[in-house]
Amino acid sequence: xxxxxxxxxxxxxxxxxxxxxxxxxxxxxxxxxxxxxxxxxxxxxxxxxxxxxxxxxxxxxxxxxxxxxxxxxxxxxxxxxxxxxxxxxxxxxxxxxxxxxxxxxxxxxxxxxxxxxxxxxxxxxxxxxxxxxxxxxxxxxxxxxxxxxxxxxxxxxxxxxxxxxxxxxxxxxxxxxxxxxxxxxxxxxxxxxxxxxxxxxxxxxxxxxxxxxxxx
Amino acid sequence: xxxxxxxxxxxxxxxxxxxxxxxxxxxxxxxxxxxxxxxxxxxxxxxxxxxxxxxxxxxxxxxxxxxxxxxxxxxxxxxxxxxxxxxxxxxxxxxxxxxxxxxxxxxxxxxxxxxxxxxxxxxxxxxxxxxxxxxxxxxxxxxxxxxxxxxxxxxxxxxxxxxxxxxxxxxxxxxxxxxxxxxxxxxxxxxxxxxxxxxxxxxxxxxxxxxxxxxxxxxxxxx
Numbered sequence: 229x230x231x232x233x234x235x236x237x238x239x240x241x242x243x244x245x246x247x248x249x250x251x252x253x254x255x256x257x258x259x260x261x262x263x264x265x266x267x268x269x270x271x272x273x274x275x276x277x278x279x280x281x282x283x284x285x286x287x288x289x290x291x292x293x294x295x296x297x298x299x300x301x302x303x304x305x306x307x308x309x310x311x312x313x314x315x316x317x318x319x320x321x322x323x324x325x326x327x328x329x330x331x332x333x334x335x336x337x338x339x340x341x342x343x344x345x346x347x348x349x350x351x352x353x354x355x356x357x358x359x360x361x362x363x364x365x366x367x368x369x370x371x372x373x374x375x376x377x378x379x380x381x382x383x384x385x386x387x388x389x390x391x392x393x394x395x396x397x398x399x400x401x402x403x404x405x406x407x408x409x410x411x412x413x414x415x416x417x418x419x420x421x422x423x424x425x426x427x428x429x430x431x432x433x434x435x436x437x438x439x440x441x442x443x444x
Numbered sequence: 445x446x447x448x449x450x451x452x453x454x455x456x457x458x459x460x461x462x463x464x465x466x467x468x469x470x471x472x473x474x475x476x477x478x479x480x481x482x483x484x485x486x487x488x489x490x491x492x493x494x495x496x497x498x499x500x501x502x503x504x505x506x507x508x509x510x511x512x513x514x515x516x517x518x519x520x521x522x523x524x525x526x527x528x529x530x531x532x533x534x535x536x537x538x539x540x541x542x543x544x545x546x547x548x549x550x551x552x553x554x555x556x557x558x559x560x561x562x563x564x565x566x567x568x569x570x571x572x573x574x575x576x577x578x579x580x581x582x583x584x585x586x587x588x589x590x591x592x593x594x595x596x597x598x599x600x601x602x603x604x605x606x607x608x609x610x611x612x613x614x615x616x617x618x619x620x621x622x623x624x625x626x627x628x629x630x631x632x633x634x635x636x637x638x639x640x641x642x643x644x645x646x647x648x649x650x651x652x653x654x655x656x657x658x659x660x661x662x663x664x665x666x667x
Contacts, residue, residue, distance in 0.1 A: 286642075287642070290599075290603075290641070290642045290645040290646065291603065291638045291641045291642050291645070292603040292604065292605075292606035292607075292617065292638070292641055293603070294606040294607055294617060295606060295617065295620075295634055295637060295638040295641060296638070298620075298630070298634040299631065299634050299635060299638060302630040302631040302634060303631050303635075305631075306448075306631055380508075380509065384509075384510070384511040384512070385511075387511035387512075387513045387514060388511075388513060388607065390513070391513075391607075391610060398511065398513060398514055398517075401514070401517070402517070405521065410525070411517070411518075411521035411522045411524075411525060412518075412522040412523070412525045412526065414522075415514060415517050415518040415521060415522045416518065416522065418514050418517075418518075419506075419510045419514050419515070419518060422509065422510045422511060422514060423505075423506065423509045423510055426509035426510070427505060427509045430505070430508065430509055
């Protein structure tokens with residue numbers, strides 16, 4: 229058996245952590261784009277968009293992320309798409325993230341006074357102009373702190389991708405445990421690395437929140 | 445075209461029912477114990493002695509910034525090397541209580557800190573001791589204020605418990621796994637389990653929204 233020092237364990241986990249970061253970025257960017265698209269469709273009052281988005285949000289927020297990952301993994305395969313763990317995890321986490329971001333951002337848009345909409349309407353701005361010049365910039369300002377805070381949830385969510393065989397931090401922890409039989413040390417290191425990733429983001433989000441409340 | 449066969453999964457309904465009941469039981473136990481941990485920690489954070497407030501702060505930040513699955517693995521796989529042997533069920537409950545407790549602590553603290561000053565002064569001028577002030581005057585309306593957040597968190601923990609199947613706790617996702625491994629109908633099996641989870645989430649939300657004002661914080665306030 230190969231002897232693993234604590235440093236070896238930590239170094240290997242650190243290498244695996246980059247896949248946690250990459251998957252988080254994919255889910256966050258993808259989820260942001262899908263969420264923005266659905267939110268705009270809703271705000272533009274497309275027929276059926278309101279019902280669809282409400283159902284979409286309820287579906288993804290009311291079911292376990294783990295089940296969504298399994299469904300993406302087995303579901304895409306049914307349609308003859310050759311799924312790697314990458315594709316399944318990317319798709320499931322993107323949809324999951326988008327459902328939460330829609331709700332967060334919708335709250336921010338709702339927080340904008342009605343007069344702003346009316347003023348934009350009375351200037352005969354088109355929907356796109358309204359979004360770009362009036363509603364968008366104001367909503368964006370409110371949206372930053374909770375969006376940054378939600379990033380922590382996304383990073384923690386990627387840990388579940390380990391279950392469908394995606395090799396990231398948690399999966400690497402399991403594999404190293406199986407090789408070293410030192411679960412206590414390994415999972416403590418895994419937790420520590422997640423903490424090192426998430427805590428600065430949580431703290432930053434809180435600071436943004438505070439400075440935003442002061443600025444009002 | 446894809447041929448789906450839900451019948452092959454649905455004939456195993458007793459396993460699904462047992463799994464769903466297990467998930468509900470797991471959630472009920474964790475919600476009660478986690479709620480108690482949350483109130484105790486929320487009190488410590490808002491009113492406790494500074495050293496205790498700091499200690500609880502470390503606990504809350506540690507739990508909120510690490511994934512549930514890692515907490516579960518740490519408890520189930522890691523603790524036995526310290527001589528603590530746990531069954532999957534016990535490890536699941538502990539992980540869920542520890543997890544919910546940390547989130548509930550922050551929720552309860554927010555409720556406590558929004559107590560109007562006058563209420564505290566009124567309670568103290570009635571010669572209530574600190575414990576009475578907290579349990580009779582501060583806590584009930586504080587829980588009422590944060591109840592929606594609390595309900596959401598309990599639902600999140602219930603959905604998170606799907607992970608407990610990974611350490612062979614016999615809950616709903618474990619049942620779905622088992623069925624899929626018997627008949628190779630993975631997609632159908634997980635789809636049905638997912639639908640049951642959705643039903644459970646809606647049910648728990650309705651139940652708690654109904655029960656909260658009646659049994660948990662309304663009773664004291666209306667008397």
